[in-house]
Amino acid sequence: MTTELVRLATTGSVDDGKSTLIGRLLYDSKQIFQDQMDAVEDASRRRGTDYVDLALLTDGLRAEREQGITIDVAYRYFATPKRKFILADTPGHIQYTRNMVTGSSTANIALILVDARNGVVEQTKRHSFLASLLGVPHLVLCVNKMDLVDWSEDRYNEVVEEFREFATKLDIHDLRFVPVSALKGDNIVNFSENMEWYRGPTVIQLLEEIHVASDFNMIDVRFPVQYVIRPHRNGFHDYRGYAGTVAGGLMKPGDEVMVLPSGFTTNIASIDTFDGPLESAAPPMSVVLTLEDDLDISRGDMICRPRNQPEATQDIDAMICWMAESPGMQAGSKYEIKHTTRWGRAMVNDLQYRLDVNTLHREEGPTQLALNEIGRVRMRTTTPFFVDDYRRNRQTGSFILVDESSHTTVAAGMITGKAT
Amino acid sequence: MTVTHSNHVKALEAESIHIIREAVAESERPVLLFSGGKDSALVLRLAVKAFYPARLPFPVMHVDTGHNFPEVLEFRDRTITELDAELIVASVQDSIDAGRVVEETGPYASRNRLQIEPLLAAIQQNKFDAVFGGARRDEEKARAKERVFSFRDGFGQWDPKNQRPELWSLYNGQHRQGEHVRVFPISNWTELDVWQYIRDEGVDLPTIYFSHQRKVFERDGMLMAESAFIERMEGEEVFEAEVRFRTVGDMSCTAAVESPASTLDEIIAEVSVSRITERGASRADDRTADAAMEDRKRQGYF
Numbered sequence: 001m002t003t004e005l006v007r008l009a010t011t012g013s014v015d016d017g018k019s020t021l022i023g024r025l026l027y028d029s030k031q032i033f034q035d036q037m038d039a040v041e042d043a044s045r046r047r048g049t050d051y052v053d054l055a056l057l058t059d060g061l062r063a064e065r066e067q068g069i070t071i072d073v074a075y076r077y078f079a080t081p082k083r084k085f086i087l088a089d090t091p092g093h094i095q096y097t098r099n100m101v102t103g104s105s106t107a108n109i110a111l112i113l114v115d116a117r118n119g120v121v122e123q124t125k126r127h128s129f130l131a132s133l134l135g136v137p138h139l140v141l142c143v144n145k146m147d148l149v150d151w152s153e154d155r156y157n158e159v160v161e162e163f164r165e166f167a168t169k170l171d172i173h174d175l176r177f178v179p180v181s182a183l184k185g186d187n188i189v190n191f192s193e194n195m196e197w198y199r200g201p202t203v204i205q206l207l208e209e210i211h212v213a214s215d216f217n218m219i220d221v222r223f224p225v226q227y228v229i230r231p232h233r234n235g236f237h238d239y240r241g242y243a244g245t246v247a248g249g250l251m252k253p254g255d256e257v258m259v260l261p262s263g264f265t266t267n268i269a270s271i272d273t274f275d276g277p278l279e280s281a282a283p284p285m286s287v288v289l290t291l292e293d294d295l296d297i298s299r300g301d302m303i304c305r306p307r308n309q310p311e312a313t314q315d316i317d318a319m320i321c322w323m324a325e326s327p328g329m330q331a332g333s334k335y336e337i338k339h340t341t342r343w344g345r346a347m348v349n350d351l352q353y354r355l356d357v358n359t360l361h362r363e364e365g366p367t368q369l370a371l372n373e374i375g376r377v378r379m380r381t382t383t384p385f386f387v388d389d390y391r392r393n394r395q396t397g398s399f400i401l402v403d404e405s406s407h408t409t410v411a412a413g414m415i416t417g418k419a420t
Numbered sequence: 421m422t423v424t425h426s427n428h429v430k431a432l433e434a435e436s437i438h439i440i441r442e443a444v445a446e447s448e449r450p451v452l453l454f455s456g457g458k459d460s461a462l463v464l465r466l467a468v469k470a471f472y473p474a475r476l477p478f479p480v481m482h483v484d485t486g487h488n489f490p491e492v493l494e495f496r497d498r499t500i501t502e503l504d505a506e507l508i509v510a511s512v513q514d515s516i517d518a519g520r521v522v523e524e525t526g527p528y529a530s531r532n533r534l535q536i537e538p539l540l541a542a543i544q545q546n547k548f549d550a551v552f553g554g555a556r557r558d559e560e561k562a563r564a565k566e567r568v569f570s571f572r573d574g575f576g577q578w579d580p581k582n583q584r585p586e587l588w589s590l591y592n593g594q595h596r597q598g599e600h601v602r603v604f605p606i607s608n609w610t611e612l613d614v615w616q617y618i619r620d621e622g623v624d625l626p627t628i629y630f631s632h633q634r635k636v637f638e639r640d641g642m643l644m645a646e647s648a649f650i651e652r653m654e655g656e657e658v659f660e661a662e663v664r665f666r667t668v669g670d671m672s673c674t675a676a677v678e679s680p681a682s683t684l685d686e687i688i689a690e691v692s693v694s695r696i697t698e699r700g701a702s703r704a705d706d707r708t709a710d711a712a713m714e715d716r717k718r719q720g721y722f
């Protein structure tokens with residue numbers, strides 16, 4: 001049996017039915033255990049709901065239960081015979097943009113919900129924009145609560161048209177639509193008998209079929225050195241291996257490689273793992289490389305191909321999502337920056353514009369970026385980083401900023417070309 | 421040795437190895453918490469793989485409740501010897517003897533909560549700043565939201581409302597002196613993934629995971645092992661049954677399930693069709709309240 005790992009992110013505005021949809025996916029794909037179900041039935045009864053509220057299945061921490069909303073990214077797991085899914089469940093309220101950004105950062109597929117009665121609302125646009133900004137390769141729009149619009153094909157088509165029109169402004173490569181009723185289970189796992197006009201796949205079929213194998217960059221060889229392995233034990237005295245996770249491209253023993261920042265070239269001698277040497281390595285494998293020449297290489301260095309290098313730069317242009325309460329990000333502020341396995345310090349030179357995530361309007365020359373705001377910045381770093389455009393490689397195109405005194409993560413960054 | 425895992429398990433393995441290397445590269449004094457249970461056995465296995473051919477670059481710590489299954493202690497010692505690793509034992513009994521914690525009494529007495537004190541004391545004493553644990557997000561609701569690199573303040577506490585954003589595979593383990601991070605490399609594995617991997621890799625486990633005859637008694641619908649560590653109440657008759665354990669913990673709060681499964685294949689077949697979570701089935705400690713785990717975690721629990 002060979003199954004693929006697929007990462008999903010779900011969002012929707014409050015009450016669009018996201019929790020119900022997830023509960024339904026888990027329930028209908030038989031991922032709900034009896035004791036969890038008993039707890040949910042219990043809780044539903046205590047709250048006086050007359051049906052089993054599947055939304056309660058995915059309700060997490062105590063504070064959230066009290067407020068009746070989800071306030072952090074929570075991860076859920078379910079599987080079909082073909083795939084195993086990791087679902088990042090993120091709340092849709094504007095306050096939680098940072099959670100949405102977090103959940104989308106690793107997602108292959110974004111599942112976005114709209115209420116068929118309301119159609120595309122401001123929040124739908126925001127969620128879709130964030131999914132596209134974070135480079136989620138596939139987007140599925142679930143038009144929910146079809147039962148409340150009499151299962152109307154016309155209404156569904158209106159919503160689809162409305163969304164398509166808006167989506168032309170975004171960078172979305174693969175866009176799908178499904179009419180559903182999360183509450184009744186129509187077109188989630190089982191086909192709807194109420195919407196015979198719809199001939200497309202159910203949500204679960206889509207999740208099973210969408211082609212994700214090419215979501216990784218298999219072209220540009222990128223190997224950020226994570227850890228240097230020196231065994232100091234019998235049989236391995238001269239062994240010097242470079243452990244890391246392949247961030248792009250296909251590597252084979254014998255390949256000529258270049259090490260940055262030194263610029264020296266050598267060849268791959270072997271690709272080692274605990275289970276024996278490999279004939280090739282590609283994302284997302286974790287391996288150890290040995291090289292033919294003894295070079296001075298340490299954590300944070302980047303191994304690539306001489307004819308295909310990332311850009312080595314101390315000037316970084318990026319879209320930033322600011323994730324800290326206060327203070328906001330301002331021109332002149334300094335942070336620690338982590339990109340792949342490399343740390344350095346960065347100073348914000350220029351806050352170019354702030355993006356209104358609802359209208360995509362650019363506000364030029366803002367004084368700061370506050371919590372949950374997104375903007376375009378130019379930074380100068382103390383040491384060169386080896387970067388690619390985020391659109392080309394999510395691993396080598398992303399970074400985080402860390403506050404120098406509290407050490408918390410304050411921003412997520414996506415590297416882009418220079419601002420025009 | 422070549423093992424063929426399904427692709428999703430390979431992807432999970434790669435992610436876990438990445439996390440372990442990252443934590444070790446960015447901390448001064450890492451340590452791995454080892455209970456002898458299957459999840460910590462898995463983390464240990466992945467850690468060995470992460471640094472091969474070098475030796476495990478950190479010690480292993482067991483928080484010893486003093487109420488262990490003898491089979492688990494035997495397994496712990498055997499594993500440590502085979503790996504030639506360093507073992508640190510943080511003892512609940514020592515904390516009780518020193519008066520730092522008070523033993524619970526009565527039939528529901530458990531040393532589960534008492535583990536927090538010796539655990540945090542050992543972390544502080546040894547100046548550990550990255551502490552590996554085997555928690556999984558599919559285990560429990562509070563865990564579902566916890567970060568892979570989970571920050572702990574100077575008191576070892578977790579603040580679920582104030583977690584660091586964690587994006588891509590860019591983990592932030594930075595902290596001030598006296599603070600630490602808990603690192604959960606198998607966050608994204610499910611119970612079934614763990615069992616399949618253990619089977620495919622031939623990872624060794626304590627014998628109590630496999631079906632055996634044992635003296636048990638029934639309490640609150642669960643089968644508890646008869647032992648000197650648990651006080652029986654009126655009417656709790658001891659009988660012999662064919663059981664195994666789905667999790668490994670303190671003898672006073674870990675229940676057995678009736679099962680004939682004596683091989684990994686049989687266990688996997690059982691887990692695949694099971695309708696009850698492993699914690700629901702066998703952890704008396706989580707049944708007390710809906711938010712029991714969250715409360716314990718806030719105070720510094722695993």
Ligand SMILES: Nc1nc2c(ncn2[C@@H]2O[C@H](COP(=O)(O)OP(=O)(O)O)[C@@H](O)[C@H]2O)c(=O)[nH]1
Binds near residue numbers: 012016019180
């Ligand atoms: N009629 C109808 N109600 C739904 C549907 N999906 C969700 N709901 C209801 O809408 C409300 C909000 O759903 P919930 O899943 O909690 O929304 P969330 O805030 O997006 O997680 C609840 O009362 C649900 O029962 C649907 O398909 N049809």
